[in-house]
Amino acid sequence: MYKFETKNKKPLYVQLYEQIKEDIINNYQLEEKLPSIRKVMTTYNISKNTVEAAYSQLVIEGYIESFPKKGYLVISNEFQNFKTKDLDTKPYKEEEIRYDFFPAKLHKDTFPLKLWKRIYSKALDETIELGMYSDKQGEYSLRVELAKYLNHSRAVNCSAEQIIMTNGFADSLSILAMLFNNKIKNFSIEKPGYHVARKVFLNHNYNIDDIPINKEGIDIEKLQNGFSSLLYVTPSHQYPTGVTMPIANRMKLLTWAENTNSYIIEDDYDTELSYFNKPIPSLQGLDLKERVIYFGTFSKALSPALRVGYLVLPKQLIEKYKQEFIYHACRVCLITQKTLELFMKEGFWEKHLRRVRTINKKKHNLMKNQLEEKLGSTIKIEAQGGGLAILINPKVELNWQKLEKLAQKEKIKLHYTKERTNNNWQALMMGFGSFKEEEIEKAVSAFSKIWFESIN
Ligand SMILES: Cc1ncc(COP(=O)(O)O)c(C=O)c1O
Numbered sequence: 001m002y003k004f005e006t007k008n009k010k011p012l013y014v015q016l017y018e019q020i021k022e023d024i025i026n027n028y029q030l031e032e033k034l035p036s037i038r039k040v041m042t043t044y045n046i047s048k049n050t051v052e053a054a055y056s057q058l059v060i061e062g063y064i065e066s067f068p069k070k071g072y073l074v075i076s077n078e079f080q081n082f083k084t085k086d087l088d089t090k091p092y093k094e095e096e097i098r099y100d101f102f103p104a105k106l107h108k109d110t111f112p113l114k115l116w117k118r119i120y121s122k123a124l125d126e127t128i129e130l131g132m133y134s135d136k137q138g139e140y141s142l143r144v145e146l147a148k149y150l151n152h153s154r155a156v157n158c159s160a161e162q163i164i165m166t167n168g169f170a171d172s173l174s175i176l177a178m179l180f181n182n183k184i185k186n187f188s189i190e191k192p193g194y195h196v197a198r199k200v201f202l203n204h205n206y207n208i209d210d211i212p213i214n215k216e217g218i219d220i221e222k223l224q225n226g227f228s229s230l231l232y233v234t235p236s237h238q239y240p241t242g243v244t245m246p247i248a249n250r251m252k253l254l255t256w257a258e259n260t261n262s263y264i265i266e267d268d269y270d271t272e273l274s275y276f277n278k279p280i281p282s283l284q285g286l287d288l289k290e291r292v293i294y295f296g297t298f299s300k301a302l303s304p305a306l307r308v309g310y311l312v313l314p315k316q317l318i319e320k321y322k323q324e325f326i327y328h329a330c331r332v333c334l335i336t337q338k339t340l341e342l343f344m345k346e347g348f349w350e351k352h353l354r355r356v357r358t359i360n361k362k363k364h365n366l367m368k369n370q371l372e373e374k375l376g377s378t379i380k381i382e383a384q385g386g387g388l389a390i391l392i393n394p395k396v397e398l399n400w401q402k403l404e405k406l407a408q409k410e411k412i413k414l415h416y417t418k419e420r421t422n423n424n425w426q427a428l429m430m431g432f433g434s435f436k437e438e439e440i441e442k443a444v445s446a447f448s449k450i451w452f453e454s455i456n
Contacts (some may be wrong), residue, residue, distance in 0.1 A: 002015075002016060002020070002023075002044065003019075004016070004044065004046075008283055012046060012050045012052075013049075013050045013053035013054045013057070014054075016040075016046070016054040017049065017053075017054035017057045017058060018051060019300070019372060020034070020054060020055075020058060021058060021061075021063060024058075024063050024064070024074055024077050025077055028074045028077055029077075030074055030075070030076070030077060031072070031073050031074060031075070032073065032074050033071055033072065033073055033074075033076065033340075034055075034064060034071065034072040034073070036071055036072075037051045037052060037055065043053040043140070044079070045072055047288055055072060057154065058072075058171070059072075060295055061446065062076055063075070063076055063077070068253065071161050071422055075100065078159060082280040095153060096411055097411050097412075097413050098410065098411040098412060098444075098446065099411075099412045099413065099433060099435075099439075099443040099446055099447065100412075100413040100431075101389070101414055101415055101416055101428075101429065101431045101432075101443070101447070102388070102413065102431045102433075102434055103388055103389035103413075103415055103429035103430075103431035103432050103433075104300070104304060104388060104389075104433075105136055105304070105388065105433050105434035106303065106304075106356070106360075106433045106434065106437065107433065107434055107436060108389070109361060109436070110356055110360075110433075111302070111303050111351055112348070114350060116339065116343070116344075119339050119342045119343055119346070119348070120284050120335065120339045122342060123223065123335060123338035123339045123341075123342050124335060124338075126140070126338070128334065128338055129334075130334070131362060132332040134330055134337070135330060136326075136328060136329055136330055137164050137165065137330065138163065138164060138165025138310070138330050138332060138337060139165070139334070139337045139338065139341060140160060141341050142338070142340060142341035142441075143160035143161075143163040143165065143339045143342075144160040144161055145341055145344035146160070146310060146344070147159055147160045147162075149344060149349065150282075150294075150296070150310055150312070152433060154268060154279070154281065154282045154285070154296075155281035155282055155285035156284050156285055156286075156312060157284065157285050157287075158284070158294070158312045161318060162312050162313050162314070162318050163308060163310055163311070163312050164311050164312075164313065164321065165309075165310050165330055165332050165337065166309045166310060166311060166331060166332070167307040167309065167331040167332055168199075168297060168299065168307050168308075168309040169196060169267070169269070169295065169297060169299075170196055170200055171309065171331055172193065172266075172295050172309055172310070172311040173196070173197060173200040173201070173232075173295075174200055174204070175311065175321070175325070175328075176230075176265065177201055177203075177204035177206065177417070178204065178324075178325075179317065179320060179321060179324065179325075180230060181425065182206060183196065184206075184228070184229055184230045184289055185199040185206060185207060186206060186207045186208075186209055186227050186228030186229070186230070186300075187206040187207070187228055187230050187231075187232070187289065187414045188209040188210075188211050188223065188226055188228045188230065188231040188232065189201075189208060189209070189211070189231075189232045189304065190210075190213050190218050190232065190233060190234065190238065190239075191210035191211060191212050191421075191424050191427035192213065192215060192240060192241065192417065192421035192422075192424035193210075193213075193232065193234075193239060193421060193422075194232075194234070194240075194267070194421070195419075195420050195421055197232045197265075197267070198403060198422055201246060207227075207228070207260045209226045209227055209320065210424075211223050211226055211231075211428040212326070213238060213241060213243065214244065216245060216246055216249050216280075217233070217235055217238050217242065217243050217245035217249060218231075218235075218245070218249075218253070220249055220252045220253060220256065223253075225257060228262075229260055229261060229262035229263070230261070230262060230263050230265070231253075231262060231264050231265065232251070232258075232265045232267065233245075233264060233265070233266060233267070234266075234267045234268075234269065235250060235253070235266060235283050236268055236271045236279060236280060236282070236283075237269075237270055237271060237387065237416070238276070239267070239269070239389055240383070240391065240417045240420065240421055240425065240427065240429070241381070241382065241383055241391075241425070242383025242385070242386065242387075244280060245283075247280075247374070250283050250286055251286070253283065254283070254286060254287055254289070254291065254292070256321075257287075257289070257291035257292070258289045258291060258361070258401065262291065263291055263293055263314075263317075264283065264287075264291055264292045264293070264294075265292075265293045265295060266282060266283045266284055266292050266294050267294065267295045268282055268294060268295060268296050268328070269295070269296070269297055269299075269300060270301075270387045270388075271441075272300060272301040272353055272356075272357070273300055273301060273356070273357060273386055273387050273388065274385070274386045275357065275360070275361040275386060276358075276385050276387070282294060282311065287387045290314035290315060290316060291314070292314070293311060293312065293313055293314065294311065294312040295309070295310075295311050295312075296309065296310050296311075296312075297309040297310075298340070300388065301352070301356050301357075302352065302356075303354055303405040306336055306340075307331075307332065307336075308332050308336060308337075308340060316396060316401055317356075330384045337393075339388060358397070360388065360432070360433055362437060363435065363437060363440060364384070364385075364390065364432055366382070366437060366440045366441070367390050367440055367444070368384060368390055368429055369442060370418065370425075370440055370441055370444035370445075371392060371430060372391065374444050374445060374447075374448040375392075375444075375448055375451060377391065377395065378394060378395055378451070378452075378455065379392045379394060380392065380393050380394075380395050383427075388431055388432065388433035389415075389429040389430055389431040389432065389433075390430045390432070391417065391427040391428065391429055391430070391432060392427060392428050393426070393427050393428070394455070396455050396456075397455065397456040398451075398453045398455055398456070399455075399456055400426075400454075402453070402454040403450060403451065403454035404450045406450035406453055406454060407450055410446060410449075410450055412443075412446055412447060412450065414428060415428070415429045415431065416429065417429060425449060427444070430447075
């Protein structure tokens with residue numbers, strides 16, 4: 001007997017259909033006859049429409065068929081595999097952490113949530129077209145705002161037509177790896193350098209040429225003796241050492257690209273968070289020969305969770321992109337793009353940048369003071385003054401393994417450049433962005449305890 005619940009939100013016909021389906025799978029033989037519609041109506045005191053709707057659903061799904069003079073017969077009952085099993089829904093247990101020095105995280109309060117909600121809803125109310133595919137390169141009007149911002153704040157020489165919105169660094173780089181795939185096989189990267197760049201190009205079967213870093217950024221002489229015609233650099237704030245490339249070397253780099261017909265990928269990932277100097281203008285802005293591809297992201301100053309990045313292609317490459325990426329839909333959600341566009345257009349982005357810089361400059365200084373006060377002469381500061389972390393190394397003999405073990409015991413999460421540079425350079429990344437100001441002292445205190453215990 002089937003049972004029906006009148007309080008159940010499911011329509012009656014769905015309740016009937018589900019029970020008959022279960023019955024067919026478990027109890028019926030092939031070609032066995034189902035009770036007639038009238039019989040079901042009278043047995044359960046339900047309407048003809050309800051029974052017909054249930055049977056019709058079973059016909060559509062291929063369980064039964066109606067045969068003249070025979071009625072409804074089972075034509076398939078081999079659907080056991082589709083029976084729903086109880087899912088193992090153990091609650092996700094988050095690692096318990098007291099202090100996380102993650103170097104690429106902003107505190108939740110840094111995000112302008114109230115404002116974003118308001119603009120998000122305004123963006124939805126305005127002309128947003130959710131019934132169609134959005135612009136493949138990213139919304140044109142957002143690209144116009146971005147081009148204006150890049151021109152005046154980073155001296156990037158570009159128009160909206162040259163910008164492609166992406167969902168972050170790896171997406172931008174994958175596009176390039178695919179764009180050059182038939183022509184270029186070798187890819188140069190800074191050593192130490194950002195491991196994601198290496199990984200993306202390895203995944204696309206490029207040969208990697210590691211070019212060492214010196215006090216002025218990438219070693220140009222070594223580059224000139226290298227073998228590739230595509231180079232990835234972070235000239236404004238070298239990742240991870242923090243070195244800024246002087247103007248003379250920038251010019252040399254551009255000459256190299258021009259003479260060898262090479263392209264330079266400039267990753268300008270965190271210059272918005274420069275606390276003491278006015279960030280030096282982009283390499284792209286100095287380039288008169290269209291050899292620089294410029295990368296940017298909203299991850300550092302707005303939110304890494306929104307997943308919005310972009311690349312600016314030289315004009316000759318944008319034409320190639322348009323021809324070859326005809327299938328490639330934009331990977332940033334249209335509503336996010338429209339919200340960001342309004343955020344920029346109405347002047348909030350500029351204000352937000354000032355606020356984020358002020359907040360994080362304070363945290364930077366607090367972290368630096370605390371490190372100097374609590375760890376004193378046992379550390380050397382390797383990089384400071386920008387981004388979301390201060391990099392340190394021991395000046396004394398430190399047992400790194402012991403430090404790691406103690407950190408785990410004390411639920412302190414530490415982050416090492418080794419893990420992000422293909423093992424090419426070691427320093428501790430003392431991220432401050434994720435802390436509240438008042439937490440920094442306690443965090444460094446807890447860290448200093450395990451630090452001193454790890455000194456040999
Ligand atoms: C060197 C470097 N480039 C770019 C990015 C930006 O990555 P995404 O835009 O994917 O968040 C980061 C983020 O940490 C980075 O460290």
